[in-house]
Amino acid sequence: MSTTVSDAELVARCRRGDQTAWNELVERFSRYVYAICSQAFRLQSHDAEDVFQEVFARVYQHLERLRSDEAIRPWIAQLTRRLCIDRLRADSREGPAGEELPEEGDEDEELAHLDEALAVRAALDEVGEPCREILDRFFCCDQSYRTIGDALDLPAGTIASRISRCLGKLREVLDGKKTGAESV
Amino acid sequence: MTSYDEERIAELLRLLPPAPEGWVRAAQELAPARAGLDDIVRRAEEDAAYRDRVVADLEGALAAEGLEPAPAVVEALRVRLDPR
Numbered sequence: 001m002s003t004t005v006s007d008a009e010l011v012a013r014c015r016r017g018d019q020t021a022w023n024e025l026v027e028r029f030s031r032y033v034y035a036i037c038s039q040a041f042r043l044q045s046h047d048a049e050d051v052f053q054e055v056f057a058r059v060y061q062h063l064e065r066l067r068s069d070e071a072i073r074p075w076i077a078q079l080t081r082r083l084c085i086d087r088l089r090a091d092s093r094e095g096p097a098g099e100e101l102p103e104e105g106d107e108d109e110e111l112a113h114l115d116e117a118l119a120v121r122a123a124l125d126e127v128g129e130p131c132r133e134i135l136d137r138f139f140c141c142d143q144s145y146r147t148i149g150d151a152l153d154l155p156a157g158t159i160a161s162r163i164s165r166c167l168g169k170l171r172e173v174l175d176g177k178k179t180g181a182e183s184v
Numbered sequence: 185m186t187s188y189d190e191e192r193i194a195e196l197l198r199l200l201p202p203a204p205e206g207w208v209r210a211a212q213e214l215a216p217a218r219a220g221l222d223d224i225v226r227r228a229e230e231d232a233a234y235r236d237r238v239v240a241d242l243e244g245a246l247a248a249e250g251l252e253p254a255p256a257v258v259e260a261l262r263v264r265l266d267p268r
Contacts, residue, residue, distance in 0.1 A: 017218070019216060022212065022214070023212045026208055026211045026212045027208065027212075030202070030203040030207070030208045030211070031200040031201065031202060031203055032200065033203070034201075034202075034203035034204075034207070035199060035200055035201075039199070049204075049207055049255075050259075052203065052207050052211070053207070053210060053211060053255050053256045053259045054259055054263065056211035056214065056256060057211075057214065057256060057259045057260035057263050058263060060214045060218075060260060061260060061263060061264060113196070113199060114199060114200070116196055117196040117197070117199040117200045118200065120188075120193060120196040120197060121197070121200055124197070135197060136197075139194055139197035139198050140197055140198065140200060140201045140202060141201065141202065164190075167190045167193055167194065168190070170193055171188055171189075171190060171193060174188045174193070175188070
């Protein structure tokens, strides 16, 4: 299993001006912010990109004011959500009459799924390589067995069984977290 | 907490595809630009005429400080000069 830096540690390192930590923080939350913009709020690509950049600009600017380093994920979620709503409101003012904004709360269920997906993603980081890359390529990037095999220098015929084994390992990590959470 | 079967795990993994590489790179460029941004903002707070020039041409102000005017850096400067 791989050891991953906690969100709190990553934030603390960013505060100390550690550029590698900032790169990792952006990498860690980029999918989440992107998914909130494009899936939960269904922003157009150019709007999603603007919001994406503004989220990280504000995170960078206000990192020192974050009350708890562990609160980075809900803070990013809330910030992204607010900026998406602002963007939709601005677009609806400029767009044709009759365009409706989503009701507040419409996207709550989608956001809950994304939170859960982020937890699975964190568990995948714990599983480490090569499972992280195999599962990411297959499920997140829709790559074929052949493409994955070529990229990782593995026989394409073994990819399906590797995916199955890796899913099993990921499930063990998730079940471990569940057991840990229940025993607290 | 939810119980995970492999189908559910796969479904959740699919929910988080990678963000476009260019977007991620641009956001990462903020860190190296931090000192330069701090300088511009400090000078803008002390000198209203300089602030007006910066607001009128954010990219030019960054370039004058030797900073690459990447979208994330430009956006960060805009936010810091016009906090909402």
